[in-house]
Amino acid sequence: MRRAIDTLFGRLVVIVIGMLVLSHVAWFAIIRFERDNVQTRFAVEEAVFLVEAVRQHIANTPDQPLPPRVHTVPLGSADVPKPPGEDIPPPLQRFVEDLKDRLPDGTEVRLNEPGGPPSVWVHGAKDAGWIVVPVQPLRPPRSRDRMLVWLALIFSTAVLAALFAAWQLQSPLRSLAQAVARFGRGQPTPPVPERGPRELRQLTHGFNQMVREVSQTENDRAVMLAGVAHDLKTPLARLRLRAEMMDDEKMRDGVVRDVDSMAHIVDQFLVFAHDRADGSEPVSVDEQCERITRAYRAVTPGAQPIRLDLEAGPAFVLPAATLDRLLSNLLDNAHAYGAPPVVIETRRDAKGWVLSVSDHGKGIAPDDLIKASRPFVRLDPARGGSGHSGLGLAIVERLARRAGGECEIGNRAGGGLQVAMVFPFDIASRTVEERREERAL
Template sequence: MRRPIDSLFGRLALLVVAVLMLSHFAWYALMRLERSQLQTRYAVEEATFLVDAVRQHVARTPDQPLPSRVKLVDPSSNDVPAANSNMPAPLERFVEDVRDRMPAGTQVRVGPPGGPPTLWVRAATDQNWIVVPVQPLRMPRSLDRTVLWLAIIFSFAVMAALFAAWALQQPLRSLAQAVTRFGRGLPVPPVPERGPRELRQLTHGFNQMVQEVARTEHDRAVMLAGVAHDLKTPLARLRLRAEMMDDAKTRDGVVRDVDSMTHIVEQFLVFAHDGGDRSEPVEVDAQCERVVRSYRAVAAGATTVQTELNAGPSFLLPAATLDRILSNLLDNAHAYGAPPVIVATARTSQGFTLSISDNGKGIAAQDLINASRPFVRLDPARGGNGHSGLGLAIVERLVRRAGGEWEIGNHGGRGLRVLMSFPFEVLPRAAAASENAW
């Protein structure tokens, strides 16, 4: 199962959300702290200003009444609050800041709790206590309007950042899909060169590489097809002349050699063919049964070919592609394997499977990696029997072109097995590949 966090977009999204959340949280905490300190500074400035104003009022116009909430209290009065050393930390800082703003030796106290907050100040030169109102020091609320605005800003920032991350990873995703198609041997249209400069350079280099590989592959296919096609005419004349020989033993030997060469030429032509298969799709189970029945009728010793067809009617493949896959693998199993040869299909949770296995000696583990390489014959003695080393290479190319994957190996020490896996949407993918190749 694919996890979203494994994708580039998922990791960019996680990084963006984490960074934005951390920055907004730090900003909010700093703002709350600064607001608290600002409130304390403002209260200190206000209290200091009021005390200075009362002193000037007493000194200049002692006969004028004071404001209602400002008063002078005799030091011997019982209303004078006692010095309190167990004040809350914010209030204690407030008293210390006010004391620092006053002349040396000034006494600063706060009014008794329960009433309006007041500040009591008396300097050495003051005859009475000066009582002025102060702003209540309230701690910032845990949830206020700032949190709402912060959530709105954070939401818009996350949406904008996710869109930017999505736009950044789209060119890379297109390039990754093109690389996957190129690795499967499917036609690869030019990838649009967009995104950052480094990504544009990478895409440009990939497009150039695909063009060069396609040009080289085309030149090789044209050369191979041309040589194979030119050989068909002299082979036909050679067979005709062999049929006219009087010596039956010599005639049969020459005919066998011509047939072997003809088979090699046909394999060359199939391998060189680079177009898509536009044949009608057929049910794989039914077609496998028909091919096996025909193979038993024409091939000596093919009666031991068995079928285990369980994929169902929804497993479809182009007819020509399926026929070539089956004919190459059955010929290979008949020539180098041992009976019984089993053709099996199945339906799994990921798609369909088609496998052909025999009960021969299989292939050595060190040779499996080269088994599907073109023109590689694991047994040099096989070259004289009409084999060019293209059978498995053709099968691999056909399977990948049809949108599937293949696996070759020895199964339980009972011979060679070629297992081909196709997704459920194999037919639409194969049709799309055919149109792109056309």
């Protein structure tokens, strides 16, 4: 099961959002702490200024009235508050300590009782009484809702910008990964746009160059193989004609069999060298399997019994030429090396449409399974024989990948070889009209 966290974009999203959450929480805590300190310092400076102003007023113009909320109280008045205890809140305690540090030594500072207007009582060594001045509340009503709204707005904007940047970084990598998957399946791979960071552009450029060189090598090999195979068809035809004119029947039959084997190898070369997309008409796989089975029984003397187990239905379609080549190679392979009965099966799986051909022979040794689909590899002694070039399973794998599927070669649990091909639903369920439009484009 695929998880979003397994993708590069998912991990970038988790990292970006996690870092943004940590940074915003840290900044929120720092802002709150610094705002408390700024409020305390401002309240201290304001109280010191007012106390000094009252002292100057008393010294210079004692007859003039003091401003509202600023007054003096005699030392023995009953209204004088008690000295602050140790149970006062930390902000008020810090305010009192900072205020004493700003005033002359020996100055006594008290706070008014809770419930009244916030004010501070100050008595210095030279003061005749208590000077009472108002102070700003150290914990005023804060617009926390507004602050949280702004924080959420900034966080959302940062997340969107970060996600866009992560998508811009991940998009070229996704295109490159898709191109690598197509190239690995043997499908035509167009050049990938070189975009993104410098390292990613260099990687994409190297991949495009590798695809071009591999494609050129494949084209050169296909042209050479097709040319050799094509040039051999004419002398083989002359050789067969001359063999037919031999008087010795036994020798004639032997030469004809050898010529037919060589012609079959040449045909395999041509099919393997063919590297163009199949433009034939898409047909229902189940119906075509039935037709190919009837034709194979009719033209192949001594063919092994073939059992059909077709459950895919009409939605499973493939190009007719590709399907004919797949089944003919697999049936020839089962007829040459396997044991009856040969089973052709189609079904719908979780990964896509499945087409499999299996026999009940000895199968392939586990150590040789990885080499079974390599071109020109013949597995001896179990899979020898005349008239075979070692291209049958290689052709099947190439045709399946060219059609957008995957080919898996393995041994059945009950004995025998099984070749299973899986085609994705979006590829093997296209209608005839969709495939025609694709070929036209």
